[in-house]
Amino acid sequence: MPSAFQESESTTERLDASTHTDRMTRTGSVARESAVLVGVYLDDQGQSSSPLDELADLAEAAGVSELGRIIQRRRKPEVATFIGSGKLAELKELVQATDADLVIFDNDLAPSQTKNLEEELKVKVIDRTELILDIFASRAQTTEARLAVELAQLEYSLPRLKRMWTHLERQGVGGVGLRGPGEKQLEVDRRLAQKRIVDLKSELRTIYERRRREVSARKKYGTVSLVGYTNAGKSTLLNRLTDSDVFVKDQLFATLDTRTRRWSLPGWGPVLLSDTVGFIRDLPHHLIASFRATLEETSQADLLLHVADATSPEVVGQIESVFNVLTELGIREKDTLLVLNKIDSLSSDALFVLQEKYPGAIPISARSGIGLEKLTAAVSDALSKEFLELTIEMSVANGRLAALLAKEGEVLSKQYTDETVAFHCRVPQYLLGLLQRERDITILGAPEMPTGDW
Numbered sequence: 046m047p048s049a050f051q052e053s054e055s056t057t058e059r060l061d062a063s064t065h066t067d068r069m070t071r072t073g074s075v076a077r078e079s080a081v082l083v084g085v086y087l088d089d090q091g092q093s094s095s096p097l098d099e100l101a102d103l104a105e106a107a108g109v110s111e112l113g114r115i116i117q118r119r120r121k122p123e124v125a126t127f128i129g130s131g132k133l134a135e136l137k138e139l140v141q142a143t144d145a146d147l148v149i150f151d152n153d154l155a156p157s158q159t160k161n162l163e164e165e166l167k168v169k170v171i172d173r174t175e176l177i178l179d180i181f182a183s184r185a186q187t188t189e190a191r192l193a194v195e196l197a198q199l200e201y202s203l204p205r206l207k208r209m210w211t212h213l214e215r216q217g218v219g220g221v222g223l224r225g226p227g228e229k230q231l232e233v234d235r236r237l238a239q240k241r242i243v244d245l246k247s248e249l250r251t252i253y254e255r256r257r258r259e260v261s262a263r264k265k266y267g268t269v270s271l272v273g274y275t276n277a278g279k280s281t282l283l284n285r286l287t288d289s290d291v292f293v294k295d296q297l298f299a300t301l302d303t304r305t306r307r308w309s310l311p312g313w314g315p316v317l318l319s320d321t322v323g324f325i326r327d328l329p330h331h332l333i334a335s336f337r338a339t340l341e342e343t344s345q346a347d348l349l350l351h352v353a354d355a356t357s358p359e360v361v362g363q364i365e366s367v368f369n370v371l372t373e374l375g376i377r378e379k380d381t382l383l384v385l386n387k388i389d390s391l392s393s394d395a396l397f398v399l400q401e402k403y404p405g406a407i408p409i410s411a412r413s414g415i416g417l418e419k420l421t422a423a424v425s426d427a428l429s430k431e432f433l434e435l436t437i438e439m440s441v442a443n444g445r446l447a448a449l450l451a452k453e454g455e456v457l458s459k460q461y462t463d464e465t466v467a468f469h470c471r472v473p474q475y476l477l478g479l480l481q482r483e484r485d486i487t488i489l490g491a492p493e494m495p496t497g498d499w
């Protein structure tokens with residue numbers, strides 16, 4: 046019989062993701078291509094000593110090899126090409142000298158900018174969002190993740206379809222006239238894309254509703270979700286705490302699907318611990334929207350453990366980015382516990398600085414196990430605010446209430462007398478109001494209710 050503790054994975058096969066879609070998403074995979082990386086930083090952006098490092102890691106995760114880097118600092122972007130004309134000429138020389146297939150911008154490019162750049166550079170140009178979408182597309186394994194990525198890719202591609210058509214036209218495939226076959230093809234593609242978007246949204250909605258039911262069915266257990274910047278060590282921590290074997294890699298976006306495992310929290314009992322997709326600075330909006338179902342686990346958790354890589358030179362910005370995504374998902378900061386991971390590889394001075402900045406944070410090493418006792422104690426404490434430990438005395442004949450307590454709460458012990466039974470149990474906060482309306486029972490250990498007119 047399936048239990049609430051079993052890992053929930055979708056079993057339905059992927060519906061055929063339509064060959065049209067493959068044609069309509071703007072680019073095929075960039076894996077095995079080689080690229081020049083470009084960062085145009087405005088005002089105070091990209092202050093670190095090597096601001097293109099993250100893009101380089103993303104490129105590596107996508108299977109792209111790096112041939113060179115170009116950085117420009119400007120007050121505002123050049124309207125037509127984002128990068129200024131002098132740097133563009135330098136970029137063109139580098140592309141030709143290295144024989145690159147691809148140029149990747151660390152910025153979000155408007156469709157017209159990509160088009161102008163491709164015409165000038167004569168190679169494919171993609172931006173950061175498209176690179177991230179490419180990684181997700183190549184990694185997605187469950188039906189849900191695939192549908193979510195396909196939706197995000199199509200929504201990203203839709204305003205760029207015109208460009209595909211002009212490309213075809215340039216290659217002599219489409220017609221030249223205004224009403225030529227090229228434009229007809231464009232209209233057909235656009236309509237097909239729109240229809241597929243509607244279908245995908247409806248499939249994802251069904252998954253979303255099912256997931257919602259599954260998540261709320263588990264509500265009687267404490268639920269804890271791991272969130273954090275990609276590569277922070279979330280999966281390593283899940284493995285360490287629950288003795289599991291989830292995929293871990295020194296790579297961005299190693300995890301795309303949610304995994305839930307039973308965690309025997311010392312001094313508390315079983316809780317459900319979930320690991321999910323990592324966040325990144327400026328996570329493409331389409332992706333957040335598409336991954337809402339996957340992140341449902343996160344938004345309904347009793348507590349979030351926000352895992353940060355304390356060894357990253359960008360850790361402060363990464364913590365900030367995660368808070369931004371959480372806010373976008375409607376999750377309150379007060380329900381999260383910040384965990385500074387990888388302290389086995391951090392100097393004590395650097396840790397001191399971080400602890401000054403984040404006084405409530407818990408330093409750990411998921412790899413070596415340092416700090417895990419403190420972490421489990423803090424999780425127990427935080428969950429205690431969400432759950433109440435009560436003793437409820439009632440008649441032995443009250444089978445309905447006994448069943449409710451067993452279903453919604455966790456019965457820790459029972460003590461019988463002739464006519465009564467006392468349940469020592471842990472129940473979620475929300476159940477208290479309901480229990481207080483029951484007749485003929487005695488509740489011990491409940492917090493005082495506020496009094497007065499309200």
Ligand SMILES: Nc1nc2c(ncn2[C@@H]2O[C@H](COP(=O)(O)OP(=O)(O)OP(=O)(O)O)[C@@H](O)[C@H]2O)c(=O)[nH]1
Nearest residue numbers: 276277278279280281294295298299300323411412
């Ligand atoms: N030194 C050190 N490395 C760690 C620690 N925890 C994790 N790592 C390493 O950090 C890398 C990323 O770990 P993961 O657990 O895959 O990170 P994640 O947050 O799940 O990453 P994504 O799923 O890609 O978002 C791996 O190479 C881990 O071995 C730690 O405590 N100390």
Ligand SMILES: [Mg+2]
Nearest residue numbers: 279280299300
């Ligand atoms: Mg992971």
